[in-house]
Amino acid sequence: MTDTRQTEWSVVLTPSPLQRVGAFALAAMAEVEHPEQLTPAAFTFVVERMTNDLVATRKVIKAADPGGFWLGASYMLWPNSKINPTNRGKQSHQQREDAIREWRAAPGPEDRLDAPCAYCGREAYTWFGKVDIPLGASVAHRNTTARGHQGTPLCYPCVACLWAFPYGSTLSGGRAVLIHSWDDDFLAETTGQAVDRTERAASLAMPKGVKPGPYARELAVLHAVRAYGRRITAPVELMVLSNSNKEQSLATQELGQPVAEWLRSTRRSGDAQAGYKALVATQGTKQVPGEAFLAKRAFARPSQVLDFAVGHLLTQISATVRLPSEIHLLSPLIVSYCREVLTMDDKDVERIKALAQRVAGLLSKDDRPGPFRDFIRANSKGGNLHGWFRTKSVDWLLYPRPEGATPTLLPVQDYRLLFEDDRSWSWRRLLVFAVIEALGTAGWEPKGSKEEMQEVEEAAQAAGADNEEEATR
Template identity: 65%
Template sequence: MADVLDQQYQVLLTSSPLQRVGAFALASLAGVPHPDQLTVDLFKSAVDKMTRHLLATAEVAKSADPGGFWLGASYMLWPNSKMNPTARGKQLPDQRRQLIREWRDWRGLPEPAAWPAVPCAYCDRPACKWFGKVDIPLGASVEHRNTTAPGHEGTPLCYSCVASLWAFPYGASLSGGRAAVIHSWDDAFLAPVTRLAVKRTLAKAQALPVKTKAQPLWYARELAVLEAARSYDRRIHSGVELIVLSNSNKEQFLRVQEMGQPIAEWLRSTTTRTDRRAGYRVLVAAQASKTVPGEAFLAKRAFSDPAAVLHRTAAHLLGRVSAEGVLPAEAPGLAPLVYSYCIEVLNMDEKDVARIKDLASRLAALLGQDSRPGPFGGFMRANAKGGDLYGWFRSQSVQWLLKTRPKDMPRTLLPVEDYRLLFDDERAWSHRRLLVFAVMEALVEAGWQPKGSAEELEDIADVAESLVDEETN
């Protein structure tokens, strides 16, 4: 019997992201790196710590008062629980404490004879009780039993799994009436991310409430995931999920986004590899809009549209040509980032990238024979939406044969294999954007700059905008 009871205090990682985050949060509260290291005593001490945090709200009248952090969070996480009943304003502090202990104290665990004789819905060990919305984020109320199997009075859970669900908010960012959680199936990554979140949540809970006018933070939650990936010091082996939810009675909300493993690992490499660190800030600047900072937009695109990162980078550099009258000198420094992104994130074949770079060298040799911005702008216009890139290549192939060209370059400007990359491949649009970047890089390395009036460069700005899809903030 002692073994059966001890199992209720031993945490197992399950297939539930929230339970997993909560398990690592419990470990952090107990001062150990991994849930596997939670002994029965350490588990109980972590639950006691969470219970003390709730008990401290017994003296608080309103959630906005000092010490009201967990009371405020309870309306979003545990509506209609024993710490926030409708009659709470009429209760004495001692009454509030008594109700919280009844709800959360591990000493109130039912005797095995009173258990429901069904397995835990998460870990398949014996469940100790039926649970519902009060304890399970986005779970059904135990009053609505048409959502459960016949004879089930809610969702059966063991004590360690429900305690993990109680703990998950410590591993989350609680703001704006919602909880945002970073999760990954890579435990080595999840552990430090959750540990940092617990540290921040505890600090926020202890801080005095400050009334300030909120400033708009574009894609702040996505940005937090980007920062977590870039600050990690080991290889990331799995994708990273951003889970945002609310369990309140006013709003049941759940949104799950995933940053794929390739882009998460690539982002990490921008801090660990010296050849990529230098160009990161330039890449970030290229992602910005008039209202959204570049790193925030990079984070957003990492989740929703990874190809847009390449498109925006090419458009940004081209826009600089129009605004400043020169090709950006930092284009070659961006090359390790751009080419690695295409191969590692956009899954372009390394040989295809090499072909595009070779084609860009030929185009740079062709365009570089004329210092006027017209030929350069003509290529960019042909590559834009509505442009006739194929027609441009047909006409320029003749010029390539007639004009002086480097002896080591072939007579054919656009071989069949390159044609397929730009016009027949499923990644043709991204291949063309990469070609735009590669041509600018090759021209900068050759020392070419457009020599013309501001008027001659004006329309390049319009071309730059046409290189990317319309994107709202």
């Protein structure tokens, strides 16, 4: 290899998530921390190792047989390639090996193109299409390229990254599932773990008939985020793709940086972990475990995490005729979630907590469940919370107030949060949570029969009806 080739056989990161995952997969297989640390010799060694993985399938009859992992994966990743031609059954073992090695061979000087690599901008060596570029166009589709082009120009390191990205993915169910982030340190760690899992899976046949649990892919991202030991500085993407001839597809979801970092932070201390377990218990349904639904909501609708936590507490109160003990475990996490994920301003959160103290002061004057029920019902999406405050503001003026309490039950700033803010519903949910916490701190317990508490349950169901509808979509 010439000095020029030594320089060109280096990996650089590009704006393509697939290329980036592949680059870090190459680094993991070479046992270096970052793709920029890959020497040309290490790069060549890893590419040869990947080629040998494909060559090892030359004696395999069916993809489901032992050693057929990469043959099975190839139909989804590299359709019509040299590893799975239509006449494969008629080829000898040596013919299969020769074809694979020809496909994955390093280009020579004669392959150099007068065109830049479509990914990194360096000088390209040859043309590529769907066989090597996931979701790319076939080289036969000349109308998708410029005149004289026979596909997409790529340099050898960039196409090698595309060959490597499956190692940094989970391959099952006819899909490649990968985690990407612009946080290079996080990407390096998660991709390295994926490479280990893929190489273990490759020692067996392609798994079949294993039905994943609900939102298993989102849950895997949640586990990866919570297992990470440093601050996450960028969003985390979940990508699910197939490059097969039967169905080309790409679906992406993004876990925002604030919620990713917040989830990671729930492992900082024993108290946070205990609070996390309590939060998970509030998120489940009969069909979906709590942590799986937490993962899905963290991706799709982060505000629902607060909604379902409050709804669960209300259900517990109506079922047991007492305030749930886990409220104090949940409180630090709920408050931090509102601040860090829902980006609620600290001073506004404190306003809602102070308002909750005043509301709890009114409700705790009566140990019957009725006043509490009326507050919950007023706080449902079909309720009249404005009317409830108008009535209770009179009680606040007439009855003795705690020393130092404001003469106004609902100041203008609090009113705007509950009724005029873009996130009014979230502020109302936080208010309900804070009221329950304040009642618990004051030692208030509803005195009523199960029948009387049935009305509280009905109010709780009304407050959470919209959430349940969203959960089933």
